[in-house]
Amino acid sequence: MKVVVLGAGVVGVTSAWYLHKAGHEVVVLDQNSEPALGASFGNAGGVCPSFAGPWAAPGMPLKALKWMFQRSAPLKIRPKIDPAQWRWLLQFVSNCQTEKFNHNKQTMQRIAHYSLACLQSLRAETGIQYANQSAGVLQLFQSEEEFDYGAHCAHLLDEEGIPNRLVDSAEASKIEPALKNSRVPLMGGLHLPKDETGDCHMFCRELTALLQAQGVIFHYNTEIQKLVAEDGQIDCVDTSAGSFDADAYVVALGAKVAGLLRPLGLSLPVYPVKGYSITGTIQDSDNAPRSSVMDEHSKIMFTRLGDRLRVAGVAEIAGFDDTLRPSAFENVLHRTEALFPGAIKPAECKRWSGFRPMTPDGPPRLGKTRYNNLFLNAGHGSNGWTQACGTSKVVADIISGMEPEIDTSGLCQA
Ligand SMILES: Cc1cc2nc3c(=O)[nH]c(=O)nc-3n(C[C@H](O)[C@H](O)[C@H](O)COP(=O)(O)OP(=O)(O)OC[C@H]3O[C@@H](n4cnc5c(N)ncnc54)[C@H](O)[C@@H]3O)c2cc1C
Numbered sequence: 524m525k526v527v528v529l530g531a532g533v534v535g536v537t538s539a540w541y542l543h544k545a546g547h548e549v550v551v552l553d554q555n556s557e558p559a560l561g562a563s564f565g566n567a568g569g570v571c572p573s574f575a576g577p578w579a580a581p582g583m584p585l586k587a588l589k590w591m592f593q594r595s596a597p598l599k600i601r602p603k604i605d606p607a608q609w610r611w612l613l614q615f616v617s618n619c620q621t622e623k624f625n626h627n628k629q630t631m632q633r634i635a636h637y638s639l640a641c642l643q644s645l646r647a648e649t650g651i652q653y654a655n656q657s658a659g660v661l662q663l664f665q666s667e668e669e670f671d672y673g674a675h676c677a678h679l680l681d682e683e684g685i686p687n688r689l690v691d692s693a694e695a696s697k698i699e700p701a702l703k704n705s706r707v708p709l710m711g712g713l714h715l716p717k718d719e720t721g722d723c724h725m726f727c728r729e730l731t732a733l734l735q736a737q738g739v740i741f742h743y744n745t746e747i748q749k750l751v752a753e754d755g756q757i758d759c760v761d762t763s764a765g766s767f768d769a770d771a772y773v774v775a776l777g778a779k780v781a782g783l784l785r786p787l788g789l790s791l792p793v794y795p796v797k798g799y800s801i802t803g804t805i806q807d808s809d810n811a812p813r814s815s816v817m818d819e820h821s822k823i824m825f826t827r828l829g830d831r832l833r834v835a836g837v838a839e840i841a842g843f844d845d846t847l848r849p850s851a852f853e854n855v856l857h858r859t860e861a862l863f864p865g866a867i868k869p870a871e872c873k874r875w876s877g878f879r880p881m882t883p884d885g886p887p888r889l890g891k892t893r894y895n896n897l898f899l900n901a902g903h904g905s906n907g908w909t910q911a912c913g914t915s916k917v918v919a920d921i922i923s924g925m926e927p928e929i930d931t932s933g934l935c936q937a
Contacts, residue, residue, distance in 0.1 A: 527768075659698075661817070665818075700813065
């Protein structure tokens with residue numbers, strides 16, 4: 524079968540990998556000049572199934588309201604005259620109930636853990652390296668409320684048999700010795716020893732090179748303008764470089780997915796949530812995290828990628844506004860200096876922002892649509908690097924007429 528994959532972010536590139544492995548002829552289209560220049564470029568680098576979970580959590584609406592009036596808040600809602608934003612926010616709030624949170628978290632955990640296993644097999648098969656480490660992640664808690672949240676997450680992880688350890692601040696400093704110099708008083712942390720880290724952009728470049736060597740075609744600088752449908756199926760994709768047709772189409776367009784599917788009458792609740800990151804060369808190895816630290820208080824993640832430190836966070840719900848707010852970078856740098864003083868030189872850091880393709884409930888949307896040759900691999904939110912291999916394997920299996928290896932309830936609509 525000939526399959527066109529729309530988008531060459533981590534979700535599109537891994538879709539191409541599993542489709543190619545299943546024996547299909549694969550073509551990938553992207554508007555950029557190389558893979559993973561969208562959200563997959565500068566993310567926090569965490570492949571963290573153990574804390575994959577929805578942002579729509581109990582207590583979040585109140586917190587979000589409070590944060591609207593704080594300069595250095597981890598999440599900012601900028602209300603716009605945009606029905607898509609309001610619809611998404613209402614759906615988000617309705618998912619903040621405990622029962623829905625638990626259900627969504629378990630769905631995300633299921634696909635994320637499967638995804639890590641897929642990534643590990645892919646790595647063993649290809650030997651690709653991407654500044655990856657399998658040294659776990661430490662989630663840090665500053666307040667009692669955060670620690671209680673950590674205990675709740677630990678309980679859910681225990682139920683699923685996922686290794687985790689709730690630790691006090693002294694123990695946290697043993698896991699990440701650089702925390703001994705932290706200027707922030709800490710309550711403790713949740714250690715997730717099986718989680719991994721790595722440079723998502725580097726991974727995509729390596730995998731793309733391998734795919735190209737094996738005959739998969741990537742058309743760059745190709746802007747997808749329209750999916751043309753006839754008689755309940757997609758006829759072709761119109762792009763700035765002409766039309767492309769295939770037997771099947773996989774939509775992996777990141778945050779842009781909803782806009783391109785809307786003219787087909789498909790309403791996908793994926794909204795752009797902007798985040799920021801900085802990347803700097805590590806100045807003093809002893810002052811930088813050994814692996815990766817997720818600071819629950821600021822929702823900022825610190826990840827060692829070889830000799831670099833990536834620090835990422837901040838969420839702005841304000842549509843596709845790509846203004847780089849200096850205050851957002853200041854927050855990230857300020858927290859870096861507080862937790863890991865002297866780890867990097869702020870003035871020499873590379874600055875980046877990208878849009879997370881967020882669903883209001885958390886889980887991505889996969890598989891069949893009402894067009895019989897159009898398939899989704901979209902809405903990975905803040906967990907796209909963590910979930911990409913698993914969701915792409917599921918979608919490739921569905922397209923190949925095979926039963927996915929995991930339960931896909933809560934992920935596939937049709
Ligand atoms: C600050 C930040 C930190 C994050 N940290 C983590 C983390 O630690 N771990 C984790 O798992 N996830 C993380 N994420 C989320 C993760 O980066 C995303 O979920 C993931 O990159 C989404 O991949 P994607 O392929 O769906 O989208 P993208 O990477 O955005 O790719 C979509 C592709 O579609 C192309 N495209 C879009 N429209 C068109 C068009 N009209 N024509 C042609 N091409 C088009 C784009 O050019 C792009 O290449 C983070 C995100 C951000 C912003």
